[in-house]
Each structure stands twice: as C-alpha cells, then as structure tokens.
Amino acid sequence: MLIFKLASASLLVCGLMLTAACGGNSQSNPTGGNAAKTSGDPIKVGAIVELTGGAALSGKFKQQGIELAVEQINKEGGIMGRPVQAVFEDDQTSNPGAVSAYQKLISQNVVAVIGSIRSTETQALDPYIRNAKIPMLFGGTDDKLTQAGNEWLLRFRPPDRFAAETLVDYTANDLQKKRIAIIYSSETFGENGKNLVAAELKKRGLEPAAVIPYTQGNKNWTPILDNIKRSDADAVLTYMNVSEDSALLLKQYRQMGLQQTYVGAPASVSNVTLNLAKEAAEGIYGVGDYVPNQNEANKKFTAAFQAKFGQIPDGFAGWVYDAMMALKKAIDQEKSTAPDKIRQGILSIKGWEGTEGVYDFDPNGDGLHGYTVVKIENGTQKIIKMVNFKK
Known part of the structure; x- marks a missing residue:
C-alpha cells in the first residue's frame, strides 16, 4: 500500500x-x-x-x-x-x-x-x-x-426519475421542442435513463424522434449523428455518464453542423466535459445536481x-x-x-x-430530491431554474 x-x-x-x-x-x-x-x-x-x-x-x-x-x-x-x-x-x-x-x-x-x-x-x-x-x-x-x-x-x-422529468419538462415545455431524439449509453445508467425519458415524453403525448444507443468509449459519432440529421428532430437529449464521451460527442456534433437544441444529463455539463469540449459546449443545456456556488x-x-x-x-x-x-x-x-x-x-x-x-434521507437511502437546469455560457454553468420534488 x-x-x-x-x-x-x-x-x-x-x-x-x-x-x-x-x-x-x-x-x-x-x-x-x-x-x-x-x-x-x-x-x-x-x-x-x-x-x-x-x-x-x-x-x-x-x-x-x-x-x-x-x-x-x-x-x-x-x-x-x-x-x-x-x-x-x-x-x-x-x-x-x-x-x-x-x-x-x-x-x-x-x-x-x-x-x-x-x-x-x-x-x-x-x-x-x-x-x-x-x-x-x-x-x-x-x-x-x-x-x-x-x-x-x-x-x-x-435518482434518475427526477433528472428525466426535469430534462423532458424543460425541453418540451420551456424550450417548446416536440420532436426530441434520445442518445443514451447502452448500460444500466443509460438504459434506465432512456426508459424514463421515453415515459416522460409519453406522458406529454410525445414520441421520440429517434432512439439511439452507443457504447461507452465510442470515438466515432458520425453514424449516430447522421441518424439524427436524417430524423426530423428539433432537439437532442443525451443520457450519458462519462464526461469524456460527452465532450467528444459535442465536438463532432459541432463539426457536423447539427443545429438541433442540445440538452443533456449531468455529465454533459460537468467540468471535465466543459474543459475538453471548450467552445463546442457553448449554448447547450443540461441538468445538474451540482452547480458551483448554488x-x-x-x-x-x-x-x-x-x-x-x-x-x-x-x-x-x-x-x-x-x-x-x-x-x-x-x-x-x-x-x-x-x-x-x-x-x-x-x-x-x-x-x-x-x-x-x-x-x-428517506427510508430507501435516497438523500437528494431535485435537479438544477443550467445553460453553458462563456464556458460556465448559468443556473436557469431549480426543481425540487417531494418525496
């Protein structure tokens, strides 16, 4: 040791x-x-x-x-x-x-x-x-x-149910996007998040414009982003938990000229993502359980x-x-x-x-019950709204 x-x-x-x-x-x-x-x-x-x-x-x-x-x-x-x-x-x-x-x-x-x-x-x-x-x-x-x-x-x-509800509610209601594509990591976190997002869309009478999995560590996002281009999506919602993946996706997203509004789970707006993606992260939205100085x-x-x-x-x-x-x-x-x-x-x-x-903390062992919506401006997280859920 x-x-x-x-x-x-x-x-x-x-x-x-x-x-x-x-x-x-x-x-x-x-x-x-x-x-x-x-x-x-x-x-x-x-x-x-x-x-x-x-x-x-x-x-x-x-x-x-x-x-x-x-x-x-x-x-x-x-x-x-x-x-x-x-x-x-x-x-x-x-x-x-x-x-x-x-x-x-x-x-x-x-x-x-x-x-x-x-x-x-x-x-x-x-x-x-x-x-x-x-x-x-x-x-x-x-x-x-x-x-x-x-x-x-x-x-x-x-837990993810709060993240999914916050993501979908903000994208569909506040941003007024109705054709939302989902990109998610094909493991426990991503699968669960994708299912919760799809359920939240259904509650609002919406169907995903596309549902696309990816494998963690993916380096080539072109096929996935081509699928987004071919869809009629007006927003892309990502459910990923590795910041390095999020950063690379954002870079290729910009390189390929996609214009759809980008909204992501917490890894999309983490410091590691922002430091790696740099200007490619500018203007995206995300939800975070942690925002500096909140x-x-x-x-x-x-x-x-x-x-x-x-x-x-x-x-x-x-x-x-x-x-x-x-x-x-x-x-x-x-x-x-x-x-x-x-x-x-x-x-x-x-x-x-x-x-x-x-x-x-509730009897199940969950201590937190809310998320914060942020927008990336000048490389930092700007708080848009804070959402708290009752236990």
Missing part, C-alpha cells in the same frame, strides 16, 4: 502518476491537517476511484474531493477525536475493476466505502455489499438501486477546493465531499463506527445543506 499525505494539487497529480507507473491500486491519506489534536487508531474510509481508464479525469476530481474533506475533518479534531484515513482503490472505470477494488477495501478494516458514480458498477457490487454489510455511500443514479432491498446502499445524488455550503466548498487545487470543482468532487461530511456527522451523532449505527445516523440526516443541496 502506498501511504502519503497530499499537500497540493501538484502532489496529487504526482501521486496518481506514481500509482499508474508502479501498478499500485491502493493509496491512503492518514491526516491531511494538524490544526486540532487527534489521537488513537485512524478511522479508515474506503474509496473506489477511477484512477485509470476512460473516466480517470473525473476520478481525479473525486479523489480531490475526498482529500479535501479528510483534511478539513482532521483539522477540526477528526471523528470522535480520532484521525480519519482515506484508502483509495482504482476501479479502472470498469465493473470488474470496481469489484476488485471493493474486495481489497473491505479487507482493510474500513468502516464505510465511498462507491461509484456509475450505476452499472454499483449494480455489479450489490451482492458483495449485501454480504459485507458495510455502508456504501454511492453516487449512481439508477432508481432501482435503492429499491431492491439492499439496506447498505446510501445515495448522495438524486448554495452557501457549495460556496465554501468551491472556495476551499479552488484554494487547494487551483481549479473549480464539479459534482464528481462535490458528492463525495458531502458523503465524507455526512459520515462524520453520523458517527459523531451515534458515537459509534458500527455499520448499523453509521447507517442509522445517515438515514436520520434531515434538512442538512451540503454542496449538492439539502439532504433529507
């Missing part, structure tokens, strides 16, 4: 490079700060992170979000007076990689695991989570994940993240930061690191403002 203390964004990059070069998958951050006294054995928190593979750029944000939370928690005296230690394992942006990472983590006496933002990985991990009986704080948004009776799953992003907690987080790492964070960093802070809140409240006590403490969180919004 590689153990180190991160002091800056540059050291983080070096740490990631060292991991890749050495073939190592496990990293730890034992303290991250020394302003307040901590004592005793560290409380270990496992984290499944995309250090390599197709989403490694997003994984960097995720690791940084956790590192910032660990640093702040330890500066404030840790959890129950004990230091917190984050233990990272690389999921290689794949289901087998996620399973391997999880198995390594639960062998290291972690009290909880911060999991994947991808529903397909969480789905693959489900039987292992049930067997381990350790809280999994995750970001995958497939509704079914918290409806299948796995009590150890605790979600820190709003509330007071977010403003403080954004300022601290920018001061430490020299860039503005996005949702990949935000939800894991919230998860770490909620974990501290739960353990301090219950005065225990027992798995059932941690679960109980997180489920009791009501009206707590995090970077992603106000958390009100």
Whole structure:
C-alpha cells in the first residue's frame, strides 16, 4: 500500500502518476491537517476511484474531493477525536475493476466505502455489499438501486426519475421542442435513463424522434449523428455518464453542423466535459445536481477546493465531499463506527445543506430530491431554474 499525505494539487497529480507507473491500486491519506489534536487508531474510509481508464479525469476530481474533506475533518479534531484515513482503490472505470477494488477495501478494516458514480458498477457490487454489510455511500443514479432491498446502499445524488422529468419538462415545455431524439449509453445508467425519458415524453403525448444507443468509449459519432440529421428532430437529449464521451460527442456534433437544441444529463455539463469540449459546449443545456456556488455550503466548498487545487470543482468532487461530511456527522451523532449505527445516523440526516443541496434521507437511502437546469455560457454553468420534488 502506498501511504502519503497530499499537500497540493501538484502532489496529487504526482501521486496518481506514481500509482499508474508502479501498478499500485491502493493509496491512503492518514491526516491531511494538524490544526486540532487527534489521537488513537485512524478511522479508515474506503474509496473506489477511477484512477485509470476512460473516466480517470473525473476520478481525479473525486479523489480531490475526498482529500479535501479528510483534511478539513482532521483539522477540526477528526471523528470522535480520532484521525480519519482515506484508502483509495482504482476501479479502472470498469465493473470488474470496481469489484476488485471493493474486495481489497473491505479487507482493510474500513468502516464505510465511498462507491461509484456509475450505476452499472454499483449494480455489479450489490451482492458483495449485501454480504459485507458495510455502508456504501454511492453516487449512481439508477432508481432501482435503492429499491431492491439492499439496506447498505446510501445515495448522495438524486435518482434518475427526477433528472428525466426535469430534462423532458424543460425541453418540451420551456424550450417548446416536440420532436426530441434520445442518445443514451447502452448500460444500466443509460438504459434506465432512456426508459424514463421515453415515459416522460409519453406522458406529454410525445414520441421520440429517434432512439439511439452507443457504447461507452465510442470515438466515432458520425453514424449516430447522421441518424439524427436524417430524423426530423428539433432537439437532442443525451443520457450519458462519462464526461469524456460527452465532450467528444459535442465536438463532432459541432463539426457536423447539427443545429438541433442540445440538452443533456449531468455529465454533459460537468467540468471535465466543459474543459475538453471548450467552445463546442457553448449554448447547450443540461441538468445538474451540482452547480458551483448554488448554495452557501457549495460556496465554501468551491472556495476551499479552488484554494487547494487551483481549479473549480464539479459534482464528481462535490458528492463525495458531502458523503465524507455526512459520515462524520453520523458517527459523531451515534458515537459509534458500527455499520448499523453509521447507517442509522445517515438515514436520520434531515434538512442538512451540503454542496449538492439539502439532504433529507428517506427510508430507501435516497438523500437528494431535485435537479438544477443550467445553460453553458462563456464556458460556465448559468443556473436557469431549480426543481425540487417531494418525496
């Protein structure tokens, strides 16, 4: 295991490079700060992170979000007076990689695991989570994940049914688009999202102008975009969860001269997408559960993240930061690191403002219940409207 203390964004990059070069998958951050006294054995928190593979750029944000939370928690005296230690394992942006990472983590006496933002990985991990009986704080948004009776799953992003309703309502009603084509990733997240979007269109008496799947990591979007051109679509709605894919699609979308209004799920408006797509993302719409400076907690987080790492964070960093802070809140409240006590403490969180919004956990383990519509202007997210749903 590689153990180190991160002091800056540059050291983080070096740490990631060292991991890749050495073939190592496990990293730890034992303290991250020394302003307040901590004592005793560290409380270990496992984290499944995309250090390599197709989403490694997003994984960097995720690791940084956790590192910032660990640093702040330890500066404030840790959890129950004990230091917190984050233990990272690389999921290689794949289901087998996620399973391997999880198995390594639960062998290291972690009290909880911060999991994947991808529903397909969480789905693959489900039987292992049930067997381990350790809280999994995750970001995958497939509704079914918290409806299948796995009590150890605790979600820190709003589920897809809210995203689909917000996307379709804004596109059909606010933008007045009635011939909407759907491009979606052909895995758990995308399939579920496509079905929810189609259902929302049907509620409004609409049928998709085209429904087109793609495989994650796709490099050639010409056949898909040719299909869009041949359709009578006046808007394109994308349901994708890999920012690198979103960026490449947007670049080729512009290169091929498509004029249809573009509206996307959260990955379409992430920092990674905007940084890679640059001007190709200008003018698109999207929904996000995380928008920089959307509330007071977010403003403080954004300022601290920018001061430490020299860039503005996005949702990949935000939800894991919230998860770490909620974990501290739960353990301090219950005065225990027992798995059932941690679960109980997180489920009791009501009206707590995090970077992603106000958390009100329901019995299924869902903490958030709303999305924000944004438009990309001058390379940044401009808030158009915020939509909250009743539980």
